[in-house]
Amino acid sequence: MLKIKNLYKNFGSIKAVEGVSFEVKKGDIYGLLGPNGAGKSTTISIISTLLQPTSGEVLYEGSNIFLDSKPIRRDLGIVPQDIALYPTLTGYENLLFWGNVYGLKGSQLKKRISEISDIVGLNERIKDRVDKYSGGMKRRLNIGAALLHMPKLLIMDEPTVGIDPQSRNHILDTVLELNKQGITIIYTSHYMEEVEYLCNQICIMDEGKVIALGRKSELVELVKEKTQISIRFDKTDVCVLNSLKEIRGVFDANIVDEGITLFGDNGDTLLAEIIAKATEHGRRIESIDVKKPNLEAVFLHLTGKALRD
Amino acid sequence: MLSIIKLRILRLKDDVSVLILMTVMAFGLTAIFGISFNQYRPTVLIVDEDKSSYSENLIDELKRNNAFNFVNSDIDNAQVGIEEGKAAAALLINKGFNDNIENGKNVDLGIMKIKDDAMILALQEMLTSITMKMSVGIHISNITSELVYTEKPEINKEEIKLNAYKNIMESWKYKNPIKVTATIANTGTNSGYDNLMHSIIGFTMFFSMYTMVFSIGTILYDKQYKTWERMLVSPVSKSSIVGGSIVVSYLTGAVQMGILILGGKYLFSVDWGNSIAGVLMICAAFIFAVTSLGLMMSSFIKTQAQLGSIAPIVLTSTSMLGGCMWPLEIVNNKALLFLAELTPQKWAVQGVENIASKGMGIEAAVIPTIVLLTMGIIYFTIGVKRIS
Numbered sequence: 105m106l107k108i109k110n111l112y113k114n115f116g117s118i119k120a121v122e123g124v125s126f127e128v129k130k131g132d133i134y135g136l137l138g139p140n141g142a143g144k145s146t147t148i149s150i151i152s153t154l155l156q157p158t159s160g161e162v163l164y165e166g167s168n169i170f171l172d173s174k175p176i177r178r179d180l181g182i183v184p185q186d187i188a189l190y191p192t193l194t195g196y197e198n199l200l201f202w203g204n205v206y207g208l209k210g211s212q213l214k215k216r217i218s219e220i221s222d223i224v225g226l227n228e229r230i231k232d233r234v235d236k237y238s239g240g241m242k243r244r245l246n247i248g249a250a251l252l253h254m255p256k257l258l259i260m261d262e263p264t265v266g267i268d269p270q271s272r273n274h275i276l277d278t279v280l281e282l283n284k285q286g287i288t289i290i291y292t293s294h295y296m297e298e299v300e301y302l303c304n305q306i307c308i309m310d311e312g313k314v315i316a317l318g319r320k321s322e323l324v325e326l327v328k329e330k331t332q333i334s335i336r337f338d339k340t341d342v343c344v345l346n347s348l349k350e351i352r353g354v355f356d357a358n359i360v361d362e363g364i365t366l367f368g369d370n371g372d373t374l375l376a377e378i379i380a381k382a383t384e385h386g387r388r389i390e391s392i393d394v395k396k397p398n399l400e401a402v403f404l405h406l407t408g409k410a411l412r413d
Numbered sequence: 414m415l416s417i418i419k420l421r422i423l424r425l426k427d428d429v430s431v432l433i434l435m436t437v438m439a440f441g442l443t444a445i446f447g448i449s450f451n452q453y454r455p456t457v458l459i460v461d462e463d464k465s466s467y468s469e470n471l472i473d474e475l476k477r478n479n480a481f482n483f484v485n486s487d488i489d490n491a492q493v494g495i496e497e498g499k500a501a502a503a504l505l506i507n508k509g510f511n512d513n514i515e516n517g518k519n520v521d522l523g524i525m526k527i528k529d530d531a532m533i534l535a536l537q538e539m540l541t542s543i544t545m546k547m548s549v550g551i552h553i554s555n556i557t558s559e560l561v562y563t564e565k566p567e568i569n570k571e572e573i574k575l576n577a578y579k580n581i582m583e584s585w586k587y588k589n590p591i592k593v594t595a596t597i598a599n600t601g602t603n604s605g606y607d608n609l610m611h612s613i614i615g616f617t618m619f620f621s622m623y624t625m626v627f628s629i630g631t632i633l634y635d636k637q638y639k640t641w642e643r644m645l646v647s648p649v650s651k652s653s654i655v656g657g658s659i660v661v662s663y664l665t666g667a668v669q670m671g672i673l674i675l676g677g678k679y680l681f682s683v684d685w686g687n688s689i690a691g692v693l694m695i696c697a698a699f700i701f702a703v704t705s706l707g708l709m710m711s712s713f714i715k716t717q718a719q720l721g722s723i724a725p726i727v728l729t730s731t732s733m734l735g736g737c738m739w740p741l742e743i744v745n746n747k748a749l750l751f752l753a754e755l756t757p758q759k760w761a762v763q764g765v766e767n768i769a770s771k772g773m774g775i776e777a778a779v780i781p782t783i784v785l786l787t788m789g790i791i792y793f794t795i796g797v798k799r800i801s
């Protein structure tokens with residue numbers, strides 16, 4: 105659906121994007137993950153035709169978007185990182201305007217506004233002025249404005265920045281629901297958990313470059329890191345420790361802070377055996393904490409720094 | 414573009430209070446400058462002994478003049494008024510005035526006064542001028558009606574004569590058959606300058622500029638609210654965004670100017686002259702120039718707050734230079750007069766004043782309109798290029 109080929113963008117001497125290439129397939133939720141300043145927003149701006157690249161190509165449905173921007177502009181819904189709404193207008197008036205911009209009118213537009221108000225959960229407050237909304241409500245309306253014309257491709261640039269957990273969950277659920285309805289989504293975030301939760305394809309960026317891309321499982325493979333399991337028993341001793349070490353797939357086990365921490369290949373299958381061993385020794389398990397290798401670890405592994413540095 | 418126009422109209426509700434305030438300010442300051450600071454008008458009592466159609470005609474003509482406050486009276490009250498200093502003079506229209514002026518004889522007008530001074534001289538000049546206009550008018554209307562009657566005996570000769578006379582007097586409306594060159598009292602009035610007229614024209618231009626500049630400056634709100642970028646990635650083109658904004662700004666300015674022009678007519682009894690088409694032509698070009706100026710200013714700055722600080726400086730200083738607050742006739746400095754030429758206000762005020770005060774026709778609107786359109790095109794081109 106969308107191919108980005110060897111994209112470069114310089115702002116004077118600053119190289120914001122350097123040789124970025126990736127492909128988004130129809131039906132994907134494609135995650136662009138990286139810290140602030142990684143080049144995600146610049147890449148998004150180029151894809152949405154707001155910026156011209158210094159060099160490189162963006163192909164939408166096989167056509168270069170810089171030769172003919174009409175098809176992508178028609179099919180694209182964009183949720184900018186900043187709230188892009190008129191605060192002195194009501195939510196309804198804002199949606200009315202953005203619908204008009206995309207050529208919707210009359211009863212069709214009114215119907216869509218009603219549907220969108222439902223989707224973003226703002227039915228009760230849609231006739232209120234936007235400056236009376238909470239941060240989360242503004243974020244949701246910001247998303248709603250991008251959905252009115254039923255886009256084929258939706259770009260969401262950090263849509264959950266600075267909002268409460270309830271609104272954040274609503275937005276994440278909305279993203280999944282929209283994807284189920286057939287919308288291809290490009291989702292940028294510096295929140296690793298969101299990208300892990302939502303995206304089937306992930307592109308990790310840093311300092312304007314793509315440092316890794318693929319499915320989450322493929323990215324985690326890059327790290328060669330094991331699952332870490334920490335268990336607290338009612339009574340911890342060497343006997344239990346030795347018993348756990350005997351489990352197949354366990355590489356290392358130690359007593360740490362009156363509990364046992366071990367590393368293994370597959371956390372899910374190990375858990376059943378750990379519970380069996382504890383029962384065998386008459387121990388009661390007070391807590392188990394499983395830490396699977398994640399994208400944070402991948403980023404750390406590839407760049408030598410934490411994702412939020 | 415329609416979606417942008419709808420948006421701008423929707424957002425006008427935020428600016429309605431400013432629009433009303435600017436209109437009220439224009440009327441308020443016109444009242445203060447035009448009426449309070451208007452020149453002293455000595456009272457002249459009129460005693461009409463003839464009570465004929467031409468004596469009434471003379472009184473009407475006199476009352477159209479702003480130099481004196483003419484009040485009808487009788488001979489007794491006129492004497493008392495002058496003795497008590499309530500009136501500067503009294504004009505006696507003696508019996509036989511009608512016959513004399515109709516037959517081309519010397520007219521008999523008397524002036525009752527305490528002493529001879531510059532004001533009395535000015536009054537005499539005015540009477541000479543008006544009676545000469547009437548005399549010429551009567552003479553021409555007589556000839557015209559005779560001529561038409563000879564050609565077409567079936568027509569009503571008196572009706573032709575009356576209509577011809579009315580038309581002749583109307584054509585004299587802004588002109589004097591005698592140019593008063595002596596530096597006696599109120600010669601300025603005879604040159605066509607009217608303080609109330611100048612105030613309404615000047616303040617109409619001045620306050621409508623604020624509305625237009627801030628209206629087009631709404632583009633800066635788009636940038637502030639980040640909706641500008643969002644619009645740019647939509648199917649709406651940049652030219653539609655700018656075009657739609659200009660259309661609404663233009664219409665807003667036009668509505669406000671329309672209100673001020675009508676307000677001037679009905680609240681202050683301002684006569685906008687013989688060529689309303691000329692006035693409208695200049696106003697239309699002025700609105701275009703100012704809207705484009707607003708676009709250009711908006712392209713140089715980033716926020717509405719910056720526009721809020723810069724616009725008053727630019728608009729007030731150029732309005733002062735351009736003669737919105739006072740007539741440029743009182744300015745002698747060549748540098749200031751040169752700078753005035755560069756302001757749209759100068760061309761608009763001067764053009765409208767030439768039509769409204771001096772009775773010029775649509776030809777007086779041509780040069781100001783061309784200059785204003787040229788200025789508008791320059792501002793527009795710079796504004797659009799910078800925004801792009």
